[in-house]
Amino acid sequence: MAVDSTSSSTAVAASAGSGSRPPYHLATELVHIDSEIVKDNYNAASVPIYQTATFKQRAADGSEGEYDYSRSGNPTRTAVEVHMAKIMTAERAFVVSTGMTALDVILRLVKSGQEVIAGDDLYGGTNRLLTYVSQFNGVKVHNVDTTEVDRVVEKLDPIKTRLVLLESPTNPMIKIADIRKIAAKVHELCPSALVVVDNTMMSPYLQNTLAMGVDIEYHSGTKYLSGHHDLMAGVIGCRTKEVSDLVYFVINASGSGLGPLDSWLLLRGVKTLGIRMEKQQSNAILIANFLESQGLKVHFPGLESHPQYELHKSLSSGPGAVLSFETGDVGLSERIVESARLWSISVSFGCVNSLISMPCKMSHSSIPAEVRKQRHLPEDLIRLCVGIEHPDDLINDLTHALETAGVAVKKNN
Numbered sequence: 162m163a164v165d166s167t168s169s170s171t172a173v174a175a176s177a178g179s180g181s182r183p184p185y186h187l188a189t190e191l192v193h194i195d196s197e198i199v200k201d202n203y204n205a206a207s208v209p210i211y212q213t214a215t216f217k218q219r220a221a222d223g224s225e226g227e228y229d230y231s232r233s234g235n236p237t238r239t240a241v242e243v244h245m246a247k248i249m250t251a252e253r254a255f256v257v258s259t260g261m262t263a264l265d266v267i268l269r270l271v272k273s274g275q276e277v278i279a280g281d282d283l284y285g286g287t288n289r290l291l292t293y294v295s296q297f298n299g300v301k302v303h304n305v306d307t308t309e310v311d312r313v314v315e316k317l318d319p320i321k322t323r324l325v326l327l328e329s330p331t332n333p334m335i336k337i338a339d340i341r342k343i344a345a346k347v348h349e350l351c352p353s354a355l356v357v358v359d360n361t362m363m364s365p366y367l368q369n370t371l372a373m374g375v376d377i378e379y380h381s382g383t384k385y386l387s388g389h390h391d392l393m394a395g396v397i398g399c400r401t402k403e404v405s406d407l408v409y410f411v412i413n414a415s416g417s418g419l420g421p422l423d424s425w426l427l428l429r430g431v432k433t434l435g436i437r438m439e440k441q442q443s444n445a446i447l448i449a450n451f452l453e454s455q456g457l458k459v460h461f462p463g464l465e466s467h468p469q470y471e472l473h474k475s476l477s478s479g480p481g482a483v484l485s486f487e488t489g490d491v492g493l494s495e496r497i498v499e500s501a502r503l504w505s506i507s508v509s510f511g512c513v514n515s516l517i518s519m520p521c522k523m524s525h526s527s528i529p530a531e532v533r534k535q536r537h538l539p540e541d542l543i544r545l546c547v548g549i550e551h552p553d554d555l556i557n558d559l560t561h562a563l564e565t566a567g568v569a570v571k572k573n574n
């Protein structure tokens with residue numbers, strides 16, 4: 162896929178569907194939904210939920226109706242899709258039932274005999290689905306360290322490579338890939354390959370990968386986009402019409418589109434993405450500094466000690482609100498996690514409330530232990546997903562958890 166875009170990752174959303182008005186800051190664009198998207202007879206201030214499976218047609222050939230059946234399209238789903246396309250600066254965006262469905266749809270663009278290059282630190286469920294396609298669908302998957310552009314380039318095959326799949330930051334080691342450089346190299350050396358980024362950890366508020374030349378950006382909408390852990394969703398944004406058409410075909414054919422009620426909940430949630438992300442991120446920066454001041458090994462791209470601190474700054478407008486840290490002892494990590502009172506022990510992230518987890522025992526337990534070891538995923542790793550609570554309460558609760566587990570906490574002034 163040829164690329165001509167060099168625009169900055171922090172660019173404000175394009176004014177898709179906004180007529181002649183000027184483009185606003187992304188925080189403003191998130192709140193304002195183009196009222197022309199859904200033609201509502203009553204001027205409803207909130208997009209209606211079209212809870213219907215089918216649509217009446219006036220003519221027998223069905224040629225007059227904009228919609229015929231909700232698997233193929235539904236006005237509430239269209240509203241959130243058009244809004245997400247604007248936010249992601251996508252040619253077209255699609256909403257599907259979960260983040261894993263988004264990846265499943267994208268992987269259907271890969272045929273038997275073709276190859277995928279993916280990171281070696283990925284969400285556990287992503288690794289599971291890639292393992293499935295490599296075992297049952299005849300697709301070779303290369304897992305490489307995507308922090309090094311050369312490791313990706315080495316595996317590129319102009320004939321066989323179909324997808325290059327990146328997470329940046331990765332879940333859970335928070336490693337950074339040079340998305341811009343990798344996209345340029347892949348397009349130069351493999352014109353028929355697609356560069357795909359799972360941008361869930363950043364959300365479109367902090368990182369715009371389509372503007373870096375990526376072909377498909379996808380999200381688990383279960384996380385920051387909805388923000389309240391009250392729905393499952395996936396979002397796919399495509400840079401070109403050619404790719405959008407392929408993706409729409411799979412979604413319609415397989416029936417993976419998001420239902421009307423969840424589309425409505427996603428649209429409501431995304432309006433507050435900016436304010437939630439700002440607060441979650443500023444809390445996360447305080448917490449990362451607190452943990453680092455305790456001598457712990459903290460993985461967070463907002464810390465100058467992060468090996469790719471400068472690279473991440475060049476790709477995004479902030480470090481986000483997920484961090485992980487090592488204690489050096491699995492038992493100690495377990496005691497810390499179980500001693501927290503305010504931080505809930507849960508998988509997932511991106512919600513307004515703060516979560517604590519041990520990836521190797523929870524979100525990444527589907528990766529076999531020997532593979533976790535080969536890929537240097539520490540068993541004692543603790544992941545924190547920072548919410549919008551008062552930061553003092555979060556730090557006090559972590560202090561309590563560390564002390565209860567037996568760590569001597571240094572008091573900072």
Ligand SMILES: Cc1ncc(COP(=O)(O)O)c(C=O)c1O
Pocket residue numbers: 259260261262284286287328332359361362380381382383384393394395
């Ligand atoms: C980075 C990342 N991508 C994708 C997913 C899958 O999303 P979902 O749970 O909505 O299927 C998850 C977590 O579940 C994730 O952490």
Ligand SMILES: N[C@@H](CCSC[C@H](N)C(=O)O)C(=O)O
Pocket residue numbers: 284286332507508509510523524525527
């Ligand atoms: N039991 C689930 C675990 C989901 S983990 C969710 C999230 N991506 C995270 O990183 O916490 C499964 O098997 O998928």
